[in-house]
Amino acid sequence: MTPFTTLTSIAMPLIRDNIDTDAIIPSREMKTVGKTGLSDGLFAGWRYTEVGGRVPEPGFVLNDPAYAGAAILLGGANFGCGSSREHAAWALAEYGFRAVIAPSFNPIFRGNCVRNGIVPIALEARALAGAPQPLAIDLPAQTVTDAAGTVATFAIDEEAKAMLVGGLDAIDLTLRRRDVIAAFRDAHRTAHPWVYFDA
């Protein structure tokens, strides 16, 4: 995973509350058993003029040339609610988004972002959604700076920050604790033997 420290980019506004993962990537756009080939399906229901088509809907922000190349997405409250499909994060990442700024996130979606190098930033995004402007994200400092130089700080849990800044693979990290896990599991099995089928 690509480490994330700082990023300066135009921010694309899609300020709607409760944007669900079906909207981010409709189930019908998840065509293959894999994690790639999803960016064309990103926001497909809003982005194209008809279902399954690829004719851009001119009124949708993803098709607005003023925001071309944006790596920051601005969203509404409860962003990423609904289905746990990680395809939503894969599609956003493949399209080129590296950060989403929204007042709140669904917990499963937020975790999926962190596992895929996308920084979920819990901030009121509406104030940042005026004319197209570059925003500067500093993850180690936990700040977002707008074009006028106004600095907003955001909270992110230490684990998520460490994974993103280090570009770390969680499985590798955890497997280093293999012996600790095995010992704990043996003790758990002794106390709760009915839990285990792998006697």
Place this chain on the structure above:
Amino acid sequence: MAKTLFEKIWDRHLVEDLGGGTGLVLIDRVLLHERTGGVALESLAAAARPVASPAQVFATMDHVVDTLPGRTDRTIMPTGTAFITATREAAKAAGITLFDLGDPRQGIVHVISPEQAIVLPGLTLVCPDSHTCSQGALGALAWGIGSSEAEHALATTTLRVTRPKTMRITIDGVLGAGVTAKDLALHLLARFGSSGAKGHVLEYAGTAVRALNVEGRLTLCNMATECAAFSAIIAPDDTVFAYLAGRPYAPKGAMWDRAVADWRTLASDAGATFDTEHRVDAADVAPMVTWGTSPQQAVPLGRAVPAFADVSDRDTAEAHARALDYMGLAEGEALAHAPIDAAFIGSCTNARLSDLRRAAAILKGRRVATGVRAICVPGSGAVKAAAEAEGLDRIFLDAGFEWREPGCSMCFFAGGESFGPQQRVITSTNRNFESRQGPGTRSHLASPETVAASAIAGRIAAPAALEQIA
């Protein structure tokens, strides 16, 4: 120190405190389905990471498979077959138990896991599916994850989890006649909102919760994810123990007695503190239906579509207007006047035997209104067989419902079957998002009995209102 039920389960699974509020948590069960499970297994195999404990992992086919009679690996959804075959091959290679097509145990993952007693009180259980919170109904800590986290759980038997906050909603009193667990879930969503339990483990307590059978509890816990909860949980009691006893994967004999003795300790202690507490009077809960495109946009049956001023604490003006436009409704409009095009009974929310029995009691001797397409999809092979053994299939078929094979079916649109644009659907499912059940489809969430009554009336109707029609 007094502990909550969540804290008791967390503590007995906490391998290590990783600092910063994150714990390395032991995972007792991983469940997979073909939509998100196959990709996790394939990705693990490609990284040459073995599944650490395949005996603790179970997989089923539910999301992509067809539900029409005579189904095969071929799907109406384009490219669906690849998900089925990839999951089958990966499960076999990893040594995972798979409830495949044709297996009488196959069905929706959150229906079959309790049925088979794969979920037990006090367990940690994860599945790459947001409705995994359903299974907290049996007193397990069960939550939905993404595919990467599923890989992590499969490879390490653990997850790195930011410790969730705790919330308790105590519902005392008695639910009124005809008021179901689904109505309670929608009432709570309308009251606390779609972010109302964000990141919390939500413990349901109180006499009205205790009075629910296990199937009702599964329905209630199922929709906790719609209020952004980490999960939901209910303290296990004799109702749960009686439900689990003798089921295939439940402990047996002396081990059963030992397990039950342990499970009896799994309740929040008197004096345990929660980050948030709410109290609800069961008598305030009415049969509910959604009018909008978020599950929080729900009102008591018979009530009109709310004006923005009445819900401005919950919705923005823009969200309210957008939902009305999508649904083809106006402020103050009586929902009962809206003709429906389709009725759907199914999903991990409401497709268990008691759901079908209650719907059948309304359908018996009646016919679905002309022009309404009505579909019933039992939640599992076991539900379907039990329903057929007591003749429920005949009641559904005679009323004009389709009677299908188990699966998630038209709870969501995967590119296959759809209800069609602007079609108004009354549905026992969990999400009324834009285009959830098909591009442009307008979904109204309700209980199975309200779906059945509406199918007969041809418009959104309470079961009680049928007496005047019949």
